[in-house]
Amino acid sequence: MVRGYFAYLLLGHILGDFYLQTQVVSDRKEKSLKWVILHGAAYLGAYVIAALPIFSIEVALVGMVASIAHFSVDMIKYGYSLKISNGRNTNILERNIFFADQTLHAVSLMIIAYAATLYCTPITSPGLITGFLEVVGMTGEAASSWIIAVLLIHKPVNIAIQKLLMVYKPISSDVTRINDNNAGRFIGTVERLIMLILISNGQYSAIGLVLTAKSIARYDKIAKEPEFAEYYLLGTLLSTLCVIIASTILR
Known part of the structure; x- marks a missing residue:
């Protein structure tokens, strides 16, 4: 209760x-x-x-x-x-x-x-x-848990990660990419949603593929800028941690 x-x-x-x-x-x-x-x-x-x-x-x-x-x-x-x-x-x-x-x-x-x-x-x-929930084969508790988890990993987690990383944000000449971070936030949300679905189905090994695909997109910048690589790694680990915490809601 x-x-x-x-x-x-x-x-x-x-x-x-x-x-x-x-x-x-x-x-x-x-x-x-x-x-x-x-x-x-x-x-x-x-x-x-x-x-x-x-x-x-x-x-x-x-x-x-x-x-x-x-x-x-x-x-x-x-x-x-x-x-x-x-x-x-x-x-x-x-x-x-x-x-x-x-x-x-x-x-x-x-x-x-x-x-x-x-x-x-x-x-x-x-x-x-x-x-309705009986027809779709879901309990009220499960439905509310999924709604909360999905809402949580989007805007709240994006804001929390932004607040945590703002202290460690590297100084970069690529001002346009850093300032225009809406696409990055959306990618982060999709990444966390995929990981949440994988965790709920017990497919833990598949999470590595998601993280690998994300890293490939930034490989060139990660290789050339060590400060950005640390910043990127910290953001990825925080995002993954938030998904793990959110997944406990579904249990």
Whole structure:
């Protein structure tokens, strides 16, 4: 039962804090209280969306509590951002703030999920959804796990890896390729999706083929620029680690 509530809360968090929040909103949120409030409203909307298939007022209230907790953490971050606004905002500081923020959100979701398990009724899917899942041969828990895992390995992991690697980013004369990283992020998402499917089917050896194909595309630059090779290897290892972590959701 804890898993059910935590899955619901995690899904709402992923939608609200990543997919319904653009980079513009994230930047403005650090300087304007109005944008913190707007983000809080969008975050609450994400839980409403996540609760729609369940049709439960009780579950929606749990999502509201999670939204209040999220807003509280964002207010702490907003106050801290104002405090250091006149100081030097380095890449290391930006990285630390991001992961501290997400850690606080994750801890609050765990606490709320545990409390909901104690005081609320179990989460159950409506008959229509249950019937559809039976036809396709999938349980509600498996379906929600796949949705969360796929959403997690796209935008959240891309942002997390970007924050981790920004400290180690090499100085390169190839400015156009480094700045235009949308294709690279999409390739990373496809790579992680393929690895997730392979891991779920126990095809662990095939993952090496995926990593090899990715390395071939950058072989020339890897061979000529040792700093880029280290940066590339670190990014690949982090991406693979994130897939392994995401695959635990499917178990």
